[in-house]
Amino acid sequence: MKTIVQALNVAMTYRVGKIDVPALRGVNLEIQEGEFVSIMGQSGSGKSTLLHILGGLLKPTSGNVVIDGEDLASVTDAQRTDIRRRKIGIVFQRFNLFPTLTAEGNIKLAEYIRHSGSVRDHAEEEKRRRHILKLLKLEDRLHHKPIELSGGEQQRVALARAIINHPAILLADEPTGNLDSENSQIVLDMLTRLNTELGQTVIMITHNAEAAEVGQRLIRMKDGKVLDSRVLRHNFETTEEIVSARK
Amino acid sequence: MDSLVVANVKQRPTRTAVSIIGVALGVVLVMMFAGLVNGMQNDRKTRESSVGADLMFYRDFSLTTTSLTLPTQYVPKLQEVPGVGLVSPVGQYLKETKTGIGFEILEGIDFPTYSQMSGIHIQQGQPLTEDLDVIVDEVYARQKKVTVGSTVDIFSRKFRIAGIFSPPSGSRIKIKLSSLQQILSSPDRCTMIYLKCAKGESTATVAARINQALPDNKLMPLEDLKQLYEKGIPAFNTFLKVVIGLAVIVSLLVILLAMYTTIMERTREIGILKSMGASKGFIVRVIEQEALLICISGVLLGYAAAFMLKIGIMRFTSLQVELEPRWMLYAALIGIGSGLLGALYPAVRAANQDAVKALSYE
Ligand SMILES: Nc1ncnc2c1ncn2[C@@H]1O[C@H](COP(=O)(O)OP(=O)(O)OP(=O)(O)O)[C@@H](O)[C@H]1O
Ligand SMILES: [Mg+2]
Numbered sequence: 001m002k003t004i005v006q007a008l009n010v011a012m013t014y015r016v017g018k019i020d021v022p023a024l025r026g027v028n029l030e031i032q033e034g035e036f037v038s039i040m041g042q043s044g045s046g047k048s049t050l051l052h053i054l055g056g057l058l059k060p061t062s063g064n065v066v067i068d069g070e071d072l073a074s075v076t077d078a079q080r081t082d083i084r085r086r087k088i089g090i091v092f093q094r095f096n097l098f099p100t101l102t103a104e105g106n107i108k109l110a111e112y113i114r115h116s117g118s119v120r121d122h123a124e125e126e127k128r129r130r131h132i133l134k135l136l137k138l139e140d141r142l143h144h145k146p147i148e149l150s151g152g153e154q155q156r157v158a159l160a161r162a163i164i165n166h167p168a169i170l171l172a173d174e175p176t177g178n179l180d181s182e183n184s185q186i187v188l189d190m191l192t193r194l195n196t197e198l199g200q201t202v203i204m205i206t207h208n209a210e211a212a213e214v215g216q217r218l219i220r221m222k223d224g225k226v227l228d229s230r231v232l233r234h235n236f237e238t239t240e241e242i243v244s245a246r247k
Numbered sequence: 248m249d250s251l252v253v254a255n256v257k258q259r260p261t262r263t264a265v266s267i268i269g270v271a272l273g274v275v276l277v278m279m280f281a282g283l284v285n286g287m288q289n290d291r292k293t294r295e296s297s298v299g300a301d302l303m304f305y306r307d308f309s310l311t312t313t314s315l316t317l318p319t320q321y322v323p324k325l326q327e328v329p330g331v332g333l334v335s336p337v338g339q340y341l342k343e344t345k346t347g348i349g350f351e352i353l354e355g356i357d358f359p360t361y362s363q364m365s366g367i368h369i370q371q372g373q374p375l376t377e378d379l380d381v382i383v384d385e386v387y388a389r390q391k392k393v394t395v396g397s398t399v400d401i402f403s404r405k406f407r408i409a410g411i412f413s414p415p416s417g418s419r420i421k422i423k424l425s426s427l428q429q430i431l432s433s434p435d436r437c438t439m440i441y442l443k444c445a446k447g448e449s450t451a452t453v454a455a456r457i458n459q460a461l462p463d464n465k466l467m468p469l470e471d472l473k474q475l476y477e478k479g480i481p482a483f484n485t486f487l488k489v490v491i492g493l494a495v496i497v498s499l500l501v502i503l504l505a506m507y508t509t510i511m512e513r514t515r516e517i518g519i520l521k522s523m524g525a526s527k528g529f530i531v532r533v534i535e536q537e538a539l540l541i542c543i544s545g546v547l548l549g550y551a552a553a554f555m556l557k558i559g560i561m562r563f564t565s566l567q568v569e570l571e572p573r574w575m576l577y578a579a580l581i582g583i584g585s586g587l588l589g590a591l592y593p594a595v596r597a598a599n600q601d602a603v604k605a606l607s608y609e
Contacts, residue, residue, distance in 0.1 A: 052603050055522070057521070057522060057602045057603050057606075058603055078526065078527070081521070081524060081525075081526050081527075082524070082526070084522075084524040085523070085524025085525070085526070086524070088524070090522050090523075092522075092606070096515070096518075096519045096522070096606070097519075098251065098254075098516060098519065100251070100254035100255060100257070100258050101250065101251060101254055105250050105251070105254070108250075109250075109251055109523070110523055113520070113523050113524055113525050113529065114524065116526075116529060161523075
């Protein structure tokens, strides 16, 4: 197995005016390729901060973060942006779709950004896009704008957009936080499918214990540190087994 | 990305429309002003050179002001200079048009010598005979819808159109020099005396002889006068620069403001772009492309408006408008260049936004 995420002594202190607000106080973490990791913890425990650092949106005050062999902490802002473009997909609690673009427009924009400056294989992109849209059951929603989609559908479009370029890791910050239980279930099923069927590495923050169960491993955070890490399940073969095991 | 740019522009139709009109305004300003100056200068240039003279003898003359300053007693003196052929005194007076927009030149001529020099002939009616007679060229007759026998107000006197001359030469409207002298209370004076050299004489030689015989006056070969018009009137050139400056400022500010409000409104979207891995350069490009789209639309609208204005102006006033391709290009460059420059600050500001803060923006 390959280590895809490695965090070493990651500390993050926000500076608000003249006051230092410590958000992370030495986080150590290792995540393997193909893992689905849930992160839980009280509000303010530093989950989002950690996710933003893993996603290269924030630079840690100290420590090292290696994503798929690339060190995020020691590079320039521009390089971090580039790593994010190539290696990372992010979904948020608020779906964050472009309201003026259709579902398809949102997904194609992600492809465009991913391939800006490089040669594109349109046939290959088309194939992957179709596969993912089928998997996320979005085929007949492509030409709708976000406002015409349900919350669950919007989050599925956001998921499609985040993984369309085959990122090394998919980061999700409370992806079901804005959804009713039915839609939450659908989105969690989709995340599971992406993980099992595409081998997508997933790191998901959640406040919901049931949602956390979807992961193979649960990391709990407290006061800016990792409290513990617990394996939830090992050898499930198919999505169906996982889904039925949860019921 | 194209669809994102287009979608963004369409998202705020009113603001987009106002920005487009702002850019168009600058384009129209530059094109119309340059067009008017060019039109006027070219028009005068061709008509001036069709007077048929080789030399112009004068005392005090500029392209924008005219009055009767030169004594006509120079006419016989000039005729005595060897090599001088035909001599014709002309008085010029700049008069406002009836609409108050622009002005036209009124000439007082000595019909026999003038017509001989320029080769104009009366197409309809008669040459100037009475004091209150006026002749006009075909263009004037067509534009003002007048014919032989119509009356024209000049110095609040009713002049009668005696004849219509052709081809256009000098001013479009001419009266007798003696009438002009009388009206302006400058007897025995004119503005300039046109000269034609006798057959076989070179203009330079004749000019040298005149300068020797009659110093303290000015003499200009008509060739030089043409070049003077080509260089343009200095005051207009300065004013044109001011107009260009205004156009640049208008486009720049309109786009700056539009793009600035746009990026403020779309702070979160910029955060999303960043979370998707868009580089600073990418974000600058998106915003600049949006500005470009607005600017190009503005330029096209400006062209359309300028062409319509030209038609209107030429129909309802005596002004000539020439929209030269060169000035169309300049106007486009001004509109687009200043728009892109105006968008630069908002674009760079957006690109430098903190991704996480932008994402949490309400
Ligand atoms: N931009 C910021 N500036 C200052 N302090 C911040 C900022 N973002 C987060 N913090 C502080 O850092 C700490 C960790 O915040 P973080 O958002 O990572 O927590 P969280 O675990 O995601 O909480 P929640 O479950 O409520 O989302 C908190 O004390 C928070 O107030
Ligand atoms: Mg959070």
